[in-house]
Structure formats: structure tokens, C-alpha cells
Amino acid sequence: MASSPILMQSPKLIRRLLQLPPSLRRGFYSTASKPEIYDVVCVGGGPAGLSLLSALRSHPSTERLKVALIDSQDLTTSRAASDTRVYSNRCSSLTPASLKFLQNAGAWGKVEARRVQDYHGMQVWDGVSGSRISFDPLNGKNGAGLLDALAELVPGSRFRESRRQYETGNEGVVATMCENQNLTHALLQRLKEAGGVEVLDKTKVESIQLGPEPEDEKALDLSQWPIVTLPGERQLAARLLVGADGANSPVRNFANIPSHGWDYNQHGVVATLQLDHAFAELDRRTAYQRFLPTGPIALLPLPNNKASLVWSVTTPLAAKLKALSTPAFASMVNAAFRLQIADLTYFLEHMDTIDIADELSWRLPNTSPASTGLPQSLPTVKAVQEGSTASFPLRMRHADTYTGHRIALIGDAAHTIHPLAGQGLNLGLADAQSLASSIAYGVEHGMDIGSPWCLDEYVSDRWAKNNAVMGVCDKLQKLYSVQSGPVVWGRSLGLGLVDRLGPLKGMVMGAAGGVR
């Protein structure tokens, strides 16, 4: 790069330079650094972005693309914690489809297996009416039993083969709980092993702009390309800029893609809980969720005697819950699962003045389980892991579209969802899978991967599906926030019906599991 001081000191050099042809002369005169051209630049090192890059590196068509990853956090220090008695409070539930994707991307093998927990059943019940739905694939209680029974009648038929495609090999697993940092660490290990990805961590994106107008026809025209400027004057020109940078995505802002939605005025309180008894590795685990008028509370199993809590409450209640001492918080969680709503409302209102454990020990023997629909297998929470109580605001946002010219959005940058169905991360991973396959298709067919012909396939695959899932979760949240009246009766009836109609329940589970 030219620097004026050197030139000024050497007139001989200047004469030499003036004799050069114009195209080469220009290179010495321009002080602007030329942007480095990359095929894919991914802004954001979360699970969605990392899994996209892993998928690109794992596919033969795309493994030679020049890719870069930019993240403002330090990714090298990410490691899965070694103490199996302590678990992070940020855990995600991975559906079988997400697991399949991570296995194909080569990342699932690097996950710390001792810190991952499959669960084989789900119990979901309505706090107000006690009506419940249970998913129990191991006992064959759900799934399209009638269709499978018919298919078994004709061995060797194509119909029977088509029923087989729903077998994932991991029989009976509803989903898998995995800590976010465990997954991120595995993905980073995969990228390091595969190589070929320039990981720019601890790097904040200074700005994103379109490239400058070309000086003449023969010069490289980057005017339609997004140029990412990093600290130190380094510039990356992206053939495809992928925004995986979270809910307040700068890439989405650069692309002028509006995002619509609303806040729920709720916070999701998370914590790591210790249960009253330990489970062995091969034991059947169940996830529990109770719909309360203030928001659903979910207990998701972790290895041994641990569990992860996700409890959606109104914002002032979240603040009060976090301020409780850990024994009181544990008692509140038990109360939220076991007491009648009128009782629980009293507890929530007066939690800072009453002795929660004492009050609970009086109320529990006087609350009949039949009146609350309590599942018998629900474990009691004994303690809360110190320092694991936290909360995050809940909102729903959906970007109007996921792509622009040379822009693609995946993960939270594209959509934010209520955690009641555990779908947030799974939608992001499905986005990454779809985008990777669109890019692979584009490369195989000689397309410019940043052009709409390549990216439209991704949007048309994912936008409607994400919208449907978000819509359903939003309506469920609104449906279950009603406390009395005909809505409660109607939803209990509906839930009971879905519980009894095997094929319908199988469809619901299939949709939730994202089986492709």
C-alpha cells in the first residue's frame, strides 16, 4: 500500500511509477485498502452461524468456499465445563431433526456426551382446569397408530416404507437437552478441525456499507456488495453476508429489512435445579410443562439429578422471584407445579412476606393431585444451583423477509419466539440447514450464491414454516393466559381431544419435532 512519505523521499521512484501503465499505477496511488473478497461472511458466532459454517465445510460442494466468521465475543475461551455437578442455566432442547443436522455437519460427535440428556416423554397440563396431554413415544401411545397398523398389514409395500421414514433411529426420544455453551464449543471444535474458516473473534463490526462505485469499467465493481469494516481498517467484501447476530441484528438494519412483532411484557426466568432423586443414564426421563395464567413453567431434565427451569412470568414477578433466597425459590417452583391457581396467586403476590416453605408444607397435603391434574411422576425440586437464577425478556419478532441482495438472515436475527415450545434454537438450526443446502445448490449449478435465484429457495422454504410455528406458539400463549370462563373450557376440551386422538397427536409431535 502506498504511503506518501516513501514516495516523497525518492524522486527516482516517482519517475519509475509514472512510467507504469495506468492500471498498475492506480494501485500505488490509492490510499484506500482494497476489501478482501470472501464468499460467505457470517456475522455472529452463535449456534445458528456456527452450524451454518459447519454445514458448509461438511458438504463437498461448498467446502472450498472462502468463509469468514466475525464475532465480538472471545470464542477461544469457550469450553464445556467439566464439573458435571454444575450446569449452565442456558440450555436448549434439540429436536431429532436438529440433531440429525448437527450429526451430518459433523459437530454432534464433539459434544460432551455426559452433559447432554435425552428425554423420552412429555407431560403438559393446564394449571386452571387440570386437563392434560402426554407424549409417550416409548409406549406407542402417540403417533399415527392407525396408519402404522394398516401399513404393517402389507409387508414389503411402499406404504410401509413410507411409514419407516419417520423412524430416526433414536427410538422414543422426544428431544435432547444440551447446554448452549456445550453446543457452541462442539461447533467451534468442528470448525477448527475442518479448517478453512477464518474466525475473527473479539472483533466488533464497525460498519457495513455497500462498496464504492468503480473508477472505470474494467475495475472490480463492488458497489452492490456489502463491505464489512472491522477495526484496523480491514474490510471484507462478502459475496453473501449472513446475519446470525441476534435479535438486534446490525446486518438486518443494514439490509433495511423491517421486523414486526410485539413484546409479551413477560420475562423468562431460568435456573438450574436439583431434584430430590437421581436418575441413571439409561432411565427414561420426562419433560414437564404446566400452563399457568401468568405464563407456562417447564421442568426439563438434565443428567443425574439436575433439571433446567424455564418459567415465563410477568416482569414485576420475575424481579421478585430473582430476589428470593435459593431455598425459597425452590419452594416457589414446587408451589408453581403443585398448587391450585388461587393458592399460587396468593403465593406470588405475597412471596416477599410469607414463609414459603412453611406455607407450602401446609398446602401440599391439602391439595388433592386430581384437582390440579398433577402427573404422578413429577419430581420434587430440592435445591437451586447457586447463581443460576436469571431472566430474559420475552418477545415475538419476525423479519419481513430473510434475504436481500447478498444478504441472508438466520436464527434470532430473523425471528424471536416465545420459549413455551422450546423451538427457538431449533428454528435457527433449521434455517442454517436450509441456507446451507441453498448455497450448495447454487454452487453446484454455477449460480452466484448472493443472488436472489439462490437465496429465494431459502426464504420460500423457511419463512412460511417459521411464521406458522411462531403463530402457533403466540396463540397458545394467549390461549393459556386466560384464567376462567368458556375459553378455559374450550381449551381443556381441545387438549383432551388431542390427547385421545392418536393420529392427531402424532401430527402435532411430528410438527414439533421438525421431522423432515
Add this chain to the structure above:
Amino acid sequence: MRATTTPSSLTRLLALPPPLRTRTFSVLSRPPPNYPGHIPLTILERLSLAAGSAIGSLAKPYRHDLIASLGETTAKPYFLSRLHRAMLNNPTGRRILRDRPRITSKSMKLEELRQMPENSVGRAYAAWLDREGVTPDTRDAVRYIDDPEEAYVMQRYRETHDFTHAITGLPVIIEGELAVKAFEFANTLLPMTALSLVAIVRLKKVERQRFLEVYMPWAIRNGLKAEEVINVYWEEELETDVEVLRARLGIEKPPDLRDIRKALREQKRRQKAEREGSGAGAG
């Protein structure tokens, strides 16, 4: 991992599901009682007992056991639960549910109550008992409510009925009882209290008119605006001043019924005497 046996999908689809709350059992296999004295009833038994009690208590109002069974069989599914919830929402109500105090002739000693300060709740209660000539008998035990805590709520309601009489000053004659029942309906929403109002047909014309003009409006108005009377911890309020308690609960004292009746009787006697005197004088 359990073996995956697939029962015939068709039979599972057609199998009738058990309803969540209503217990279906036969009289030949009654489930065990949930508390001493509990008698679980089938739906048919409950309905027929309710109908029979309603007719019986209308025909013979002194049959307090029929009134009790009418109350218990009509209180579920919603109304008693609502009352229970009202107690759970209130700190005093919760203390009552926790302590489960019982009002019996042993726990409420009349001699002690009579010694209480002038115009206190305890003194008013004792005075009312003396005036009406009744004792704090042990009320019928609740038998037909399944949940033990709700059974206690029903029992508490029954035992504190006399206190409601005491602080409103209404007597035990039919008219007074109906006024208290109307007040209790507006306050507790128990269906038995509303069903008892059918006994208006047993009142004389004058009484009925007076009831509909004065006491019924008083009862509805005060029952609705008053605090839940079930949440009053009477054992602790015995020394409280009656006016203070009434003000705290938001209840106005109705016109004294016995005085009105006495005044009316006096008036009629005087009129009769005048008529006879004038008749005798004329004749």
C-alpha cells in the same frame, strides 16, 4: 425401556375416556372415605338427595338435617370451590383453614360470653342466644363433600351462621332466617341459600310484603357490598365492638324484626280493643 406393544388402535380410538373430575363408581364399590364421616355419592344419588331434601325442607322447615344435605349436595361443582378460593385469597381466611377451629357448645361457653364487655361481639352473641332461646348446638357434620378442606369450609359456614344472626340481630323465626339466607346468598353464593328463599311462600301476606320491601333489599345490598363473612375469625373477634366489626365488614344493621312485629301486634290489639270497646259501648 419397555417393549412397544401396540394395542388395537381402533379399540383405543373408540374407548370412552374417563372424565377428569366426576367420579364414576357404582354403589357396590364405593371408594374409601376421605375423612371420618365422609360418604361418597354417585351423581344420581347426589341429584336425588338434592331433590328430596329440597322438597322435604320446604314441607318441614324444622328438619335441619334436610337443609344440611341440600346445602352439601348443591354446593359442588363450582360454588363451594369459589368460597374455598375466597378463603385462600385472604390472609385471615388462610389462618382459619390452617387452624380449623370448630364452634361447638363446648368451645363457646355461654357464661364467659355473658361476662364480655358491653356491645362486644361475644356479648351480642350470648344476648342473641338468650333472646331467641337457642343454644350453640353442634351443627350437623358435613358428609357429602369429597375434598376434606372443602368439607371444613362447609362446616365453618354452618357453624358461623349463628354469628351472622347475632351481628345483624335477626331472629330465628322464618322471616328472620330468610333474611339471613338472602344475605348469605349475596355474600357466599351457596345455592342452598337461594333455594331456601322459596320458603317465602310459607310467609303470611303481611310478612311477605314486609320481607320483600325491607329485608330482601337490605340483604342483597349488604351481602354484595360486605366483605366475605366466611373470612372472619370469630374466635378472635369475640371482644371486638359490634359496631366496629359491622363497619369493618360493611354491614348496616337492619330494622329490628322482633320490635316491628311486637309493635304491629300491639297496634292490632289496641285496634281490636277499641273496636270491641266501641261495640260494647254502642251495644
